[in-house]
Amino acid sequence: MSRNRATLIGFSAVALWALLALFTVGSAPVPPLQLNAICFAIGGVIGLIWVAATDGFAVLGRISRKVYAFGTVGLFGYHLLYFTALRLAPPAEASLIAYLWPLFIVLFSGLLPGExxxxxxxxxxxxxxxGAALIVARGGVSASASALPGYGLAFLCALTWSGYSLISRRLGAVPTAAVAVYCLATAALSTLAHLALEDTLWPATATGWASVLALGIGPVGLAFYTWDVGVKRGDIQLLGTASYAAPLLSTLALVGAGVAAASSSLILAAAMIAAGAFLAAMASKSR
Structure with a gap:
């Protein structure tokens, strides 16, 4: 697979993550960890079907348990830290800090062999x-000392996902089929965390169930497989910069669905994100 093709496949993960907020809104009133458990279970089953239809389950037995532990910590750890940060700190500030992960990917990618x-x-x-900050913090920010634990967890969240992505690059020989096990293990841990911390609530409408299914198939399913291909074989620096399109595309999806209102800041944010991605593309092209 060529580097450009792998990068395009990685871009599809960013596009799928742009639908995360829209489908999450539609999945109400399901609590976060329960939603996590359901969606990752769906994503894991999709992965197992794909593995059975291609390389067969024997490929999973050749992967180290340490690799499985790494992938599970990456997926489950990121989501647990993110949800907890949003409970302990204002969502806008926590989300913005958590969205440092693409920047960390770009900055730390220089430590990777061949980059x-x-x-x-x-x-x-x-x-x-x-540009992403204009979207995430469009409702204003207000720092609070009581929210410091939440800010700290959001920062750890950014380090977790950037670390997962960069180390995945180092594990380029590990087949993407491993992500199916990551998802299933994350679903199991999310179930335990849900039972300990949340009340169980199910979707009340057909739209709610459809949203949960769509989450499991796309943003919390296929996206992790295509991201794995992108960070292992594509242009990881360009992918990191382009990931800032996710909050913009997410807001546009909410506007298109009538859930959020359009604003002039969207145009400026779009221009800044596009400019940033263009500069990163030019830097990669100069290789």
């Missing part, structure tokens, strides 16, 4: 982050 971090990569990532 070279250029000034345009850094500049592009910073401009794209500023």
């Amino acid at each position: 070279r971090l250029r000034p345009l990569h850094i500049l592009g990532a910073l401009i794209a982050f500023a």
Whole structure:
């Protein structure tokens, strides 16, 4: 598989994550960890079907338990930290801090074998982050000392996902089929966390059930498989910068569905994110 094709496949994960907020709104009143458990179970089953139809289950037995533990910690740890951060701190600020992960991917990618971090990569990532900040914090921010634990967890959240993505690059020889086990293990741990921390609530309408199913198939399912392909074989610096399109596309999806209102900041954010991705693409092209 060519580097460009793998990068495009990685982009599809960003596009799917853009639908996360819309489908999450539709899945109400299901609590976060319960939703996590259901969706990752769906994503894991999809992966097992794909494995059975391609390489067969024998490929899963050749993968180290340490790799499975790493992948499970990455997926489950990120979501647990994210949900907890949003409970302990204002959502806008916590989300913005958590969305440092694409910037961390770009900055730390220079430590990977065969990768070279250029000034345009850094500049592009910073401009794209500023554009994403316009979207995430559009309702205003207000720092609070009582929210410091939440801010800290959000920062750990960003480190967790960027670390997962970068280490996945180092594990390039591990087949993407491993993600199916990551998903199933994450579903199991999410179920335990849900039973300990949340009350069980189910969707009340057909739309709610459809939203849960769509989440499990797309943003919390296929997206993790295509992201795995992208970070292992594609242009990880360009993928990191382009990931800032997710909050923009997510907001546009909410606007299109009538859940959110359009604003002039969307245009500016779109221009900044596009400019950041363009700079990163130019830096990658200069290789």
